[in-house]
Amino acid sequence: MKSIPFWNPLPEYEKIATEVHTAIARVLSSGTLILGPEVAAFETSFAQYIGCRYGIGVGNGTDAIILALKALGVGQDDEVITAANTAIPTVAAIMAVGAVPKLVDVLPDSLLMDPAKLQGAITKRTRAIIPVHLYGQSCDMDTIMKIATSKKVFVIEDCAQATGAEYKSKVSAKGGPAYGRKSRKSKVGSMGSIATFSFYPTKIIGCYGDGGMITTNNPALAKRVRSLRMYGTEGTYNAIIEGGINSRLDELQAAILSVKLKNIKRWIKERQRLAHRYNQGLKSTPLILPSQPQKVSPFEANSHVFHLYIIRHTKRIEIQKYLRMHGIGTAIHYPVPIHLMPAYSKLGYEKGDFPVAEGACHSVLSLPLYPGLTDDDQDRIINALRAYFK
Ligand SMILES: Cc1ncc(COP(=O)(O)O)c(C=O)c1O
Structure with missing residues (x-):
């Protein structure tokens, strides 16, 4: 029996191999390896794709958040609110x-930050909110931006899992500097004060290695991030900002990402098609399927880019073992909520503090979903799950 891995980068690679090899050869023969024309070109085209004025390539999605916080001046003992299941x-x-994470619970259907829990979590020390567009779907940005604006706190969108996802923007809502653009829909990463992306290989577009990006419409913030990603320097060997690090997207990865960006629309459509097939194939089972964004009008529906296709069931470990026996790989995103991890016990939270996130961690299971997963393989996964419940 042929096994179906949870993730397989090869079908995607095989489709773009010639272009990727050309891009790699171009970089290697150019002699410029760090912060050259490839990074600049990718920053411009990625920012354009997101609908933002500035894109700044960085080393990975984690550094992107660190740099965004630093650029906003968030530091020692400031509070930053994010979701308990991130x-x-x-x-x-x-x-x-040096800031203090403050967690809030998530919505039971989408498992995204619950805006109703935000108000209560904001204190005088709160400097920023990090909504996480988890699994590939946008948080409720209208409500989050309204709360953030009224409380004068920054919003850093964590878009690591949702490159290309769209939010049903309402132009009338007041928000941060990047908010309220004319288009009826906004891509995630264009609505907050600043936004962060990951190009880890499994992501919607991924490097053959690590990479990340920051987007913003604020020129001063963009300038600070550019400096902070390179030791806090401006020009050559002159540090102008304290707290700089070394976190740069490299020329090779940028050249590869430029090839991938050309395919992103097609790949997102393919992810959505596969998700639709799962929805149809599994709707008769007791599994809880990913929440579907409500379509109010052609302009008023979020899009889900399905970085992950998450099913939920209380017997998910048994289901995972059963699928493994049938040669089908799965993963769990994530088995433990942040507040119950040993590393974060000092935050002072207890079991039961975030019941929705905790419940999700006990029931979520991610099925294989990537461009190149064949319909035949997906049918095998669907049929195995249906047989499990017979
Ligand atoms: C929600 C979220 N934020 C941030 C990151 C960090 O990205 P990276 O692995 O590129 O550092 C990830 C990566 O998995 C993520 O899923």
Whole structure:
């Protein structure tokens, strides 16, 4: 029996191999390896794709959050609010700048930050909110931006899992500097004060290695990030900002990402098609399927880019073992909520503090979903799950 891995980068690579090899050869024969024309070109085209004025390439998605916090002046003992079910790096980045993560629970259907919990979490020490567009879907940015604006706190969108996802923008809402653009829809990463992306290989577009990006419409912030990613320097060997680090996207990865960006629309459509097939194939089972954004009108529906296709069931470990026996790989995003991880016990939270996030951590299971997953393989996964419940 042929096994179906949870993730397989090869079908995507095989489709773009010639272009990728040409791009790599171009960089290697140019002699410029760091912060050259490839990075500049990718920063411009990525920012354009997101609908932002500035893009700044950095080393990875975790550094992107650290740099965004530093650029906003968030540091020692400031409070930063994020979701209790986020990926570890969101919280690790907050701690890395000396700030204190404050967690809020998530909505039961989408598992995204619950804006109703935000108000109560904001204190005099709150400097920023990090909504995490988890699994590939936008948070409720209208409400989050309204709360952030009224409380005068920054919003850093963590878009690591949602490159290309769209939010049903309402132009009338008041928000941060990047908010309220004319288009009826906004891509994630264009609505907050600043936004961060990851190009880890499994992401919507990924490097053959590590990479990340920051987007913003604010020229002063963009300038600070550019300096902070390179030791805090401006020009050659002259540090102008304290707290700089070394976190640069390199020329090779930027050249590869430029090839991938040309394909992003097609790949997102393919992810959505596969998700639709799962929805149809699994709707008769007791599994909880990913929440579908409500379509109010052609302009008023969020899009889900399905970085991850998450099913939920209380017997997910048994289901995972059963699928493994049938040669099908799965993963769990994530098995433990942040507040119950040993590294974050000092934050002072207890079991039961975030019941929705805790419940999700006990029931979520990620199924294989990537461009290149064949319909035949997906049918095998669907049929195995249906047979499990017979
Ligand atoms: C929500 C979220 N934020 C941040 C990151 C960090 O990205 P990176 O692995 O590129 O540092 C990830 C990566 O998995 C993520 O899923």
